Amino acid sequence: MTDLAGRAAELVAGKVAEARHFAGGSLSSVELVRLTDGREMLVKSGPSPEAEARMLGALRKAGVPAPQVFASGAEVLAIGRLPDDGGLAAAWGDLGRVLRRLHGTKGESYGWPDDYAFGRLPIVNRSSDDWPAFYAEHRLLAAARGTGADVERRVDALCGRLAEILPRRPSPALLHGDLWSGNVLTSGGRVSGLIDPACYFGDGEIDIAMLSLFARPSRAFFEAYGALPDGHRERAPVYALWPALVHLNLFGAGYRGMVEGFLRVAGF
Known part of the structure; x- marks a missing residue:
């Protein structure tokens, strides 16, 4: 034992x-x-x-x-252990409905009562009413620290203009916070469970950007989730940048190209 x-x-x-x-x-x-x-x-x-x-x-x-x-x-x-047949391809529509339901739970501000961590990387969730400031300080800058001078410089430049790119006060939605495809369990074409959360309240678009990091959500997902706000395509690389930085920080240089690609698409 x-x-x-x-x-x-x-x-x-x-x-x-x-x-x-x-x-x-x-x-x-x-x-x-x-x-x-x-x-x-x-x-x-x-x-x-x-x-x-x-x-x-x-x-x-x-x-x-x-x-x-x-x-x-x-x-x-x-x-508890939940059933999982690995069939996300048949469950994209249901995942869209599940995520819409999750994001329908709203908070009063951005953040979460608990701080958290991914391994050795701390995740500060201090409450804020300014979404670009929260995302810059507690996500992008924190995850970029220690990844190398060039990446840190480019992330710092992006954060200096984040208020021009992100909405200042999107509706604070309950986020899963680590929603990559491996954290979605499915059974018989339905979502049986979301696992390994890193919850906080923020812009719901970030969960969708993270989900797209290692998978390609189908049309059924987006139809079930519903229309995204104007400008979401321009914001997507900025939101995907945070989990990419986390991977670079924790797992090494193999993720540098991903980080640099998101920075380049974002214009930095």
């Missing part, structure tokens, strides 16, 4: 019958744990399991499919 499985079992007042590594979790360990009473759960480590538990709760409260939280502690999160 692993320490991770044992800590989770204690939180749910059970005993471990079996624990094995579960695929996924590039920034955390994930195990599939079966208890002696027959219960099954996925157990994760992470930078802030209790914050992630609150985020999963917010997704479910918004009417979006997400794993049930069984328990959370300072070092471990125990959640």
Whole structure:
């Protein structure tokens, strides 16, 4: 029995019958744990399991499919396992409807009650009423730090003009915050769950830009989601830049071309 499985079992007042590594979790360990009473759960480590538990709760409260939280502690999160057949190609339309529902939950300002992190990279969520300022300070500039002088200079120049590019006060939508295709579970042509959230309130277009980073949403997705505001195509590379910077910062030079491409398309 692993320490991770044992800590989770204690939180749910059970005993471990079996624990094995579960695929996924590039920034955390994930195990599939079966208890002696027959219960099954996925157990994760992470930078802030209790914050992630609150985020999963917010997704479910918004009417979006997400794993049930069984328990959370300072070092471990125990959640339900959801079906996944890997069939996102058949579920794009349903994902559009799910994301529209998620973004229909509104906040009063930008940010989130909890700060968070992707691995060693902190994510500050301090509340703000100025969206370009929030996105510049707490997303782009923070993720660019340490990626090299040229990228830092170009990101700094972009942030100096961000108020001309982004709306100052778009409706603060509840965001998944890390919505790439690997964090969308599907079953039978429907979304069975959104996982690994990094929630905050912000411009809903950023979730869509992030989703397009490693996948190509179909026409069915956009038809189900609904019309996007004018200028969304011009904003898309600016919104995709943040997750690209995160990948460059955490995973190295293989993502430099992606970052430079988004900066070039954005005019910087």
